[in-house]
Amino acid sequence: MKRLHIDRPLTLIGMEDEVDRLVAAWRRERPDLDVEPLEVLSRVSRLARHLDRARRLAFSEHGLEPWEFDVLTSLRRAGAPYQLSPGQLLTQTLVTSGTMTNRIDRLAKKGLVERLPDPSDRRGVLVRLTPEGRDRADQALAGLLAQERAILAQLSQSQRGDLAGLLRQLTAPFDNIPG
């Protein structure tokens, strides 16, 4: 079972990161274990955490929190009349129903969304973006894309394509077989 990346001259081809140090530490402390999975998945988790911080900063210029952006843009993407059920918002944002109720309450109080009864199902509710909510979503999206482009400048166009494809193979099972 050959392992990749052992003794790879990182200083010549790029920077070392915290996960390299983490993996090296495990190999020293637990040489009996194969910790190769961490090379991928610990990087995913740590990068996501860094991205959260960066996004929080980018959105603060537009007076939005990351969770507000997530809800508003889900509605924006739905297209006119910019409305979805709370349940549809759940699957897009990966939060629980209690959280989504709370988010909708707060966004409604700020005037960025409004709640309407679902005409075809009396249990249901539709959440609709207000014109101001739509504008805020559009502005924040532009800012986010600018920031993300800067982060991705580390990679060539084809590398970005490769990376997206590899990540898709990992996310697809979660998104399709309901996890």
Next chain:
Amino acid sequence: MKRLHIDRPLTLIGMEDEVDRLVAAWRRERPDLDVEPLEVLSRVSRLARHLDRARRLAFSEHGLEPWEFDVLTSLRRAGAPYQLSPGQLLTQTLVTSGTMTNRIDRLAKKGLVERLPDPSDRRGVLVRLTPEGRDRADQALAGLLAQERAILAQLSQSQRGDLAGLLRQLTAPFDNIPG
């Protein structure tokens, strides 16, 4: 500016995921924007969220929360005598100092770590793993690796290596230029 992945026959080469749907929706609603960055970074964020859930499940078999695992394994990796300062734990776990104080309090109450005065700096504290804390960390790590291997079975060995390398290029700036 040619875009990759347009009209790619996903059904033949793999599954579509939520981000494919998200990107398609943006291209319909905002054809004026180049949303290619989302192909990579939205997948990172969503995958991390799925991984959090999966980890929570895996650790619950060992009676640990993800945050407990993060702290205990940071100490475990440090090697005997399994101790680090709260500050060192901060940089490894990417949380704030208030959070770390709280985590250490709770882990100490459960008997998994103990706080010692730093002999060389009277402001400082050292956090040390107890023998039970060490055992719990080792057990949970084995469980985590098994689960992660299952998730990564979607990819070949060389694809995993490629993916790790691409992710490293994105994480390195965050981990090296203090962000």
Next chain:
DNA sequence: CGCAAGTATCTTGACATCGAGATATAAATG
């Protein structure tokens, strides 16, 4: 030596999230 600036950790209060259960309605079954 003595003071200013820096560092390490902890405290506090606000807030977002989760999970479990409650409520109301819809769909399926016989």
Next chain:
DNA sequence: CATTTATATCTCGATGTCAAGATACTTGCG
């Protein structure tokens, strides 16, 4: 139809996180 089962959303209590500031100690510099 009546009854069971499933679905959609909301309520509520507990908990973890963050940000900002407080405290205590250390280091650098004149």
